[in-house]
Amino acid sequence: MNKELSDWNKYWGHAWKPVPDVERIDAADYTSPEVFEREKDRIFRKAWLMVARQSEVAEPGDFIKIEAPTLDTEVVIVRGKDGVIRSFYNACPHRGVALVRQCEGRTGLFTCPYHAWSFSTDGKLKGLPGAEDFPHVDKSTTGLTPIHTGVWNDYIFINFAETPKQTLAEYMGEFGEYFDDMPFGEYTRAVEIIQDLPTNWKNFNDAFNEGYHVQVLHPKSLPMVPTRINPLNHMYDPIYLAPHSSATIQSNTDWVPTGKVMLFVYASTGVSFIHVDGPEEQAAKPRLFTTARGINRIGLPNYSTSTMNFFPLSQFQILADRYMWLRYWPLSPDKTRFIVRMYFGAPPRSHLEEFAEAFQLASTRDVFTEDVSMTRLQQQGMKSGGVKEVVLGENEHMIRFTTQMIRDYMNAED
Ligand code: FES
Ligand SMILES: [Fe+2]
Known part of the structure; x- marks a missing residue:
């Protein structure tokens, strides 16, 4: 194991404090037409x-x-x-x-x-x-x-x-100030996928806000994420700046690709989770997100991804040299328009880099396909009437936080 990582308390100490006090959610919040109408009025007509x-x-x-x-x-x-x-x-x-x-x-x-x-x-x-x-x-x-x-x-x-009750600057608040140096505008190439899916919008927010399922659901598509010191992939360093939030995920430096294609992609090119370009190559590319103050502020040596939630419907998955913009527009209690846009940096300079980029795009599709399949099954179970409420662990703290934000909006005075 990488020695630097053995002092995991150094990073763990920053984890989920305080845990928002949301241990259970009514299943009806995911299925009820009345709740959906209220969400439209109280959240989607009011939030930025x-x-x-x-x-x-x-x-x-x-x-x-x-x-x-x-x-x-x-x-x-x-x-x-x-x-x-x-x-x-x-x-x-x-x-x-x-x-x-x-x-x-x-x-x-x-x-x-x-x-x-x-x-x-x-x-x-x-x-x-x-x-x-x-x-x-x-x-x-x-x-x-x-x-x-x-x-x-x-x-x-x-x-x-x-x-609006707040200006956009007020709405973004400290979260906006903290992340205002993120170089999004420098990333200009994107691929977008749009799907209407038979599940509640909150299931998407929930699916991408915990790492607990990664080891179970994504063993083939994300083998590089769970680590020996953090096998259940708890998300580090939560930043709760209401109503938005962010957290950090590490990658497993013990993981060594073995398949021929994986070896080709990860070992032979700079398009990987570990950036290998020298200063000259980097100068020609957009700034890496890891140069922004809000990314990996705890200095994880095996930094992988940051999750950023822009309440209520957008999420970013930030990697060092690209990012994904996820949106989940509710269409009905059990239907959601899911939009994924993946932004890349500078265009590939060789067939090798082109292949690596296409491969990573396909891997991302595989991960999302696995996540989406769970959100569908979740909705099926919630609609069955067999579950009155769902339960959240302390490791699902990001879901707890956004659920609390949803409740705050739903119960606001006017
Ligand atoms: S000009 Fe008549 S409907 Fe627009
Ligand atoms: Fe997932």
């Missing part, structure tokens, strides 16, 4: 939601159309001539048509396909054919309906409340 990256609307006039499927809503996000990013409901104020049909583009004017009312990139009504028939419409006060929009780091957030 991470929905896109600034680089997706990099230049004035750039727009994207996204879905907020939990609220049956399409949103147009556009960078105005003044450089400001704004969001609008995709709904024409004349007779309601969802006027933007492209998923992305660049324009100076949005024109409705029904009667050609047109709107500038700041949402104002610019053109109204036959304006004389609309003497009761004041062009200066008519336009697309705005949605509150803010930017943190490279990420765009929206808030559907008429008057």
Whole structure:
């Protein structure tokens, strides 16, 4: 065993303190239509939601159309001539048509396909054919309906409340300050997978917030994670900065790949959990996440991954040289749109690196397939009526924390 790791108390001492006091959750919280409606109103219409990256609307006039499927809503996000990013409901104020049909583009004017009312990139009504028939419409006060929009780091957030209780800066709070040097914007290549799955959204949050299952569920797809000193893969160094959270996972330096392909990928290239490039190669790439202050602050020599939860629907899995952005949009009590976007750094420079990247992508797919299968079986069991409540161990502290945040939102005064 790596000697540095034998003093595990050094790292363990930072683990889960305090453990949030959430030992059980009603199974009905995962299955009830009433709970789901309340979650929509109390959480998804009130919290700031991470929905896109600034680089997706990099230049004035750039727009994207996204879905907020939990609220049956399409949103147009556009960078105005003044450089400001704004969001609008995709709904024409004349007779309601969802006027933007492209998923992305660049324009100076949005024109409705029904009667050609047109709107500038700041949402104002610019053109109204036959304006004389609309003497009761004041062009200066008519336009697309705005949605509150803010930017943190490279990420765009929206808030559907008429008057959000907090600004985005307040919502991100200390968590946002602590992680504001993360170089997300430097990672520009991504692959995205979208699936609608028959399970409750919270099962995704729960699945990716404990390491307890890794040894059992992922022995083939994640052999490099459980270690001898931490076989149940407890997550180190939880950072609870309400309503967001983060924790750290180590990799097993005792693990030596044996299969030919694994050897090829892990031993022959710099695309692995242990970065082997020299300073020159690194200079040409995006900054490693391990250079950011919030990543591996406890100095684990075998650092593997950080989990970051942006309440309520986004999670990042951060590796040293890439990251995954997971979103779980609730569609109904037992249906969720699961979106995984994996961002890579600099493009491969050789066939070897290209193969390594494809291999890691396929491995990630395998891990998610295993996780997703459990979330489906979980929902099946919860719906059966055979379980009235589920129970959480102290090692499932991240789930406990987010559950407490959900309860706080559900029970808030207004
Ligand atoms: S519905 Fe848009 S112009 Fe008539
Ligand atoms: Fe998993």
